Amino acid sequence: MxxxxxxxxxxxxxxxxxxxxxxxxxxxxxxxxxxxxxxxxxxxxxxxxxxxxxxxxxxxxxxxxxxxxxxxxxxxxxxxxxxxxxxxxxxxxxxxxxxxxxxxxxxxxxxxxxxxxxxxxMAYGTAYYGLTERGGMKAGDRVLVLGAAGGVGLAAVELANAFGATVTAGVSTAEKGEAAKARGAKNYVICPRGAIDREKQRAVSEDLRQALEGGQSDIVVDTVGGDLAGPALRTLAWLGRFLVIGFPSGIPSIPANLPLLKSCDIRGVFWGAAVKRDVEAHQRAMDTLLDMYAxxxxxxxxxxxxxxxxxxxxxxxxxxxxxxxxxxxxx
Incomplete structure (x- = not known):
């Protein structure tokens, strides 16, 4: 074969x-x-x-x-x-x-x-597990998705919208932003690629706040990593959740004072391991996703x-x- x-x-x-x-x-x-x-x-x-x-x-x-x-x-x-x-x-x-x-x-x-x-x-399973099991998302939450036009990102946009959250998409181009809006994002912010200095990071954080309802997010879905992680984390509200899904732009370095000041959580999302550790949860997730597709x-x-x-x-x-x-x- x-x-x-x-x-x-x-x-x-x-x-x-x-x-x-x-x-x-x-x-x-x-x-x-x-x-x-x-x-x-x-x-x-x-x-x-x-x-x-x-x-x-x-x-x-x-x-x-x-x-x-x-x-x-x-x-x-x-x-x-x-x-x-x-x-x-x-x-x-x-x-x-x-x-x-x-x-x-x-x-x-x-x-x-x-x-x-x-x-x-994988994409929808990761997004579902991240938003529901790890993120504790509920209707009305403000969700910021970085890399919102990729496989997991677009799935997160669609699922969060379906569950009643308000979604802001972080993307690299307007074309990708429009794709995210077509799947349920309320708006989008074009974020720079690659390494960015501190001044630019502050500007990105401000752009994200301007796009978010009330200037804050309850959940950040980070599929990008790198220098965008810090600006996104700064948008979190009190007791917010930062979901680490991937870091193709590099493993981010996040100052420990940021989660301290916001009393927020940084949570890993490893769906590939979760399906092995909890077979019943995997089956439940697939049942839910197939029903949502149907x-x-x-x-x-x-x-x-x-x-x-x-x-x-x-x-x-x-x-x-x-x-x-x-x-x-x-x-």
Whole structure:
């Protein structure tokens, strides 16, 4: 079978499409014929050996997929060959067939396309877990989302709006800001990229305050990191929550006096680990998200879908930071 493999640490150019033997399911596993896999920023990190997980090479990247059960291992009772499913392997999705623990799968309704299902799990799962479980969001909260046009950012905008929060989007371009508004953001602020000095950071913080209702946020969803984290944290209201989801712009340095003065929390959001530690919570989240999709409250935006032979191009486009929404690879 065909697989997209990371054979050496590095960028998209290090990926190879190779032939490997199809796997056999172990007890408790199902084998899935993959139909679609969605890309996420951690996929870039994992092939560069910069992520929390470092699989033994060669390995296939790709954290989320959808497809059809082909074979079940000993003891599996919840799935049968022919079942449509979505699954979270965390890596290994860019293959024609994969074996995965049945507990990491979810049956897929016929009305949900394979592409949408693949795009739903990591981005929306992360945003849902962050906003509800880690952020304690409630209707009426003021939510600031940094990187609001990316996969997780756009999902956070859509979910926060669906749950009755008021959303302000931090983006790098007006095009991305309009995309966030189309998904429910009340307004947006164009934030600078890369390193910014203290004076500029103060200006960014003031721009964010001007956009926020009452000049404050109750929750910050940070998918960017770097020098934007400080200005965003300064907008938090008393007892606010700062959600650390990712830092493609660099790991931020935040003065300890800021959370002290605001009595606010800085909370990590690691959905990839949470799904393993609390399988029931993972299933509940997926049930909720599938229901919200079925009722039209959310709809994953697919930036582009590439065939498997163009997977390297899909990774390269992600690395450029241009996608608005999700990049999907069809198998």
């Amino acid at each position: 065909k697989a997209v493999l990371s054979v050496a640490p590095g960028g998209p150019e290090t990926l190879l499409i190779s032939d490997i033997a199809p796997p056999e399911p172990k007890p408790g596993e199902v084998r899935i014929t993959v139909k679609a896999a969605a890309m996420n920023y951690p996929d870039l990190l994992i092939i560069e050996d910069k992520y929390q997980f470092r699989p033994e090479r060669p390995f296939a990247p790709g954290a989320e997929l959808s497809g059809v059960v082909d074979k079940v291992g000993l003891g599996v009772k919840d799935y049968l060959p022919g079942d449509r499913v979505m699954a979270l392997p965390l890596w290994g999705a860019l293959v024609q067939q994969i074996c995965i623990e049945a507990s990491m799968c979810r049956r897929l309704p016929d009305a949900v396309s394979f592409e949408k299902a693949a795009a739903l799990q 009722t039209g409250r959310i709809d994953p935006k697919i930036h582009a879908a590439y065939p498997m032979e163009d997977a390297v191009r899909a990774f390269a486009e992600m690395k450029d930071g241009k996608p608005i929404g999700k990049v999907v690879v069809t198998i």
